[in-house]
Amino acid sequence: MSEPIVSSSWQALGTTVGLVVRDARSHDAARRAVEDELAAIDAACSRFRADSELAAVNAAAGRPVRVSPVLMEALAVALRAAAITSGRVDPTVGRALELAGYDRDFARVRDSRVRRIRVAPVAGWRVIELDRDRGTVRVPAGVRLDLGATAKALAADRAAERAARHAPGVLVNLGGDIATAGAAPRGGWAVRVADSHRAEADAPGQDLRIASGGVSTSSTTVRRWRRGGGVAHHIVDPRTGAPAVEHWRTVSVAAANCVDANIASTAAIVLGPEAGEWLADAGLPARLVSVAGAIETTAGWPPERAVAA
Amino acid sequence: MTNGGEAPQSARSRARDAAVRRTRAIVVGVTAGAVALSGVFSVVAAHAFKGRQLHAATATATPASDAARPSGRRVPGPDAVPPIAGDPAPLQPPEQPPATPVPQPEAPAPAPQVSGGS
Numbered sequence: 001m002s003e004p005i006v007s008s009s010w011q012a013l014g015t016t017v018g019l020v021v022r023d024a025r026s027h028d029a030a031r032r033a034v035e036d037e038l039a040a041i042d043a044a045c046s047r048f049r050a051d052s053e054l055a056a057v058n059a060a061a062g063r064p065v066r067v068s069p070v071l072m073e074a075l076a077v078a079l080r081a082a083a084i085t086s087g088r089v090d091p092t093v094g095r096a097l098e099l100a101g102y103d104r105d106f107a108r109v110r111d112s113r114v115r116r117i118r119v120a121p122v123a124g125w126r127v128i129e130l131d132r133d134r135g136t137v138r139v140p141a142g143v144r145l146d147l148g149a150t151a152k153a154l155a156a157d158r159a160a161e162r163a164a165r166h167a168p169g170v171l172v173n174l175g176g177d178i179a180t181a182g183a184a185p186r187g188g189w190a191v192r193v194a195d196s197h198r199a200e201a202d203a204p205g206q207d208l209r210i211a212s213g214g215v216s217t218s219s220t221t222v223r224r225w226r227r228g229g230g231v232a233h234h235i236v237d238p239r240t241g242a243p244a245v246e247h248w249r250t251v252s253v254a255a256a257n258c259v260d261a262n263i264a265s266t267a268a269i270v271l272g273p274e275a276g277e278w279l280a281d282a283g284l285p286a287r288l289v290s291v292a293g294a295i296e297t298t299a300g301w302p303p304e305r306a307v308a309a
Numbered sequence: 310m311t312n313g314g315e316a317p318q319s320a321r322s323r324a325r326d327a328a329v330r331r332t333r334a335i336v337v338g339v340t341a342g343a344v345a346l347s348g349v350f351s352v353v354a355a356h357a358f359k360g361r362q363l364h365a366a367t368a369t370a371t372p373a374s375d376a377a378r379p380s381g382r383r384v385p386g387p388d389a390v391p392p393i394a395g396d397p398a399p400l401q402p403p404e405q406p407p408a409t410p411v412p413q414p415e416a417p418a419p420a421p422q423v424s425g426g427s
Contacts (some may be wrong), residue, residue: 007419018422083397152427175427187411190421197425207421209410213403219426252424256401264400282399285406300406 005185012038013152014048015175016197019163022185026167033166037159038174044071045151047094047144054145058094062141064131075130075137077259078150082125085267090238092123094144099241122238148234153177153216153262160258173197178215179258193252193287195221206287206304214258218265219250235269247272250289253279254301260284 004024008031010017019034021027044067046052053071067075078091128145129138139145156179160172169182171189176197180189188209192199196219199205208215220233220243237244251268255261264284268275276296279286285301297303 005419007422015427020419020422080397084400171422173422173424176423176425177427178422178424188408190410190419191407192421192423194423194425197423197427199423199425201420205423205425207410208407210403210407211405215407215424217424217426222426250426254403254407256403260400283402284400285403299402302407302409 013042013046013155013174015152016173017175018171018173020171020173020189021163021167022169022183023167029166030163030170033162034159034172037162038155040070041074041151041155041158044068045074045147045155047146047148054147057137057139058144060138062138064129064134064136064138066134066136069135072130072132072135072137074147074151074154075128075145077154078145078147079125079128079130081150081259081263081267084263085270087124087238088267088270089149089263090122090125091145091147091149092125092127092139092143093236093238093241094146095142096122096236096238096241098144122236122241124238149266150259150262153179153214153258156258157214176217177258177262178210180210180212180214184211191215193217195219195250195289197222204293206302208302210254213254213256214261215252215254216258216261216265217250217252218262218269220244220246220269221249235266237270244270245272246291248275248288249291251275251286253284253286255284 005020005022006024006027007018007020008027009019012035017034017038019027019031021030042049042052044053047054047058049055053065053067057065057067057071075091078089081089082091123140123143127140127143131137152174156172156174156177159174160170160179160181163170163172164181167182169180169184171178171180178189178191188211191208191210192201192205193208193215194203194205194217196203197217218235220235222234233243233246235244236242248269251265253261253264253268255264261284264279264282264286268279268286268288271278276286276288276298279288280298283299285299286297287301287304288296288298290296295304
């Protein structure tokens with residue numbers, strides 16, 4: 001007899017949420033858990049909500065701001081990402097993203113009037129002060145934080161853990177950031193990696209099975225927009241303050257959790273040609289697709305044929 | 310008859326000399342007045358624009374480093390290095406790497422979840 005696995009999808013945090021649950025009876029409770037977790041993350045970490053905690057921190061002009069445990073964890077994750085990647089993944093890129101044109105929800109960025117792309121130096125993650133004892137965070141005036149590189153993956157991990165309290169096993173897909181918790185179905189969780197999380201089934205990509213942990217994909221082919229005579233994308237190189245030079249168009253990474261996978265995939269885009277060696281040294285299975293469509297894999301990622309450019 | 314002609318000439322000379330003296334006195338007076346008024350106006354002007362000298366002194370006292378600072382907003386360094394900087398946990402690989410799917414003869418499972426850029 002086959003195992004009753006059910007799935008559902010809906011929109012949240014400006015992207016698509018996918019939920020796969022072992023045991024159909026537990027789906028509704030698991031979904032409520034996911035929805036509650038995503039609402040908490042959105043209220044804490046959104047750069048586009050004027051009433052979010054992050055907006056308050058960015059507007060504090062250098063004053064310490066008391067924050068919730070959710071934002072404190074999200075900031076700690078962002079700082080760890082910066083430390084591990086030597087600043088390639090840095091939460092202080094908020095101002096740089098704004099100047100590049102990504103200053104509102106992305107659906108409105110695409111439709112906005114054409115203007116010139118401007119570049120701003122990035123202050124660097126070391127200017128952020130977290131006081132865990134007092135529960136406060138302070139950033140210097142003029143520095144704007146963006147947690148886009150880590151908060152969505154953190155949300156996926158937290159949502160999967162929370163949903164797994166109601167089901168024997170769950171997979172949460174938050175706009176391509178995939179987290180699992182509990183026991184996997186027989187044969188593993190079915191995952192496909194592609195340039196875009198909205199890719200059709202016949203789009204270039206690769207089908208996989210994962211037993212646990214998370215998978216994340218970063219790509220410069222999505223969230224792109226035109227400004228003046230150039231094209232910008234959403235992955236900023238903190239060393240320059242400009243969108244990262246495109247060597248890899250898409251990088252997918254598997255790790256013990258979604259946060260680690262997402263840190264690695266984002267850093268790989270920024271690192272460029274060095275990324276393959278960096279991922280291999282870390283023992284992280286990864287699939288890197290160059291701008292021309294050539295594929296490299298690391299650390300046991302199953303090989304495949306080259307995809308179309 | 311020379312004497313008879315000298316008297317009227319002498320009177321004219323005296324009158325001319327007197328006119329010259331008066332003219333010289335007027336010129337000297339006007340010049341002195343102009344100099345005096347210049348001084349008065351200078352004092353008045355100095356009192357009317359007291360801030361100028363103070364402003365100049367402030368500008369002179371500005372450190373060279375400030376003058377050379379870019380016009381953009383300066384970001385001060387942190388008062389304390391975040392605690393996470395000390396010993397961040399390294400990225401953790403999965404327990405097993407992803408695997409190529411093996412066809413399952415049993416009932417169809419849900420479509421695979423797509424991990425792609427967003």
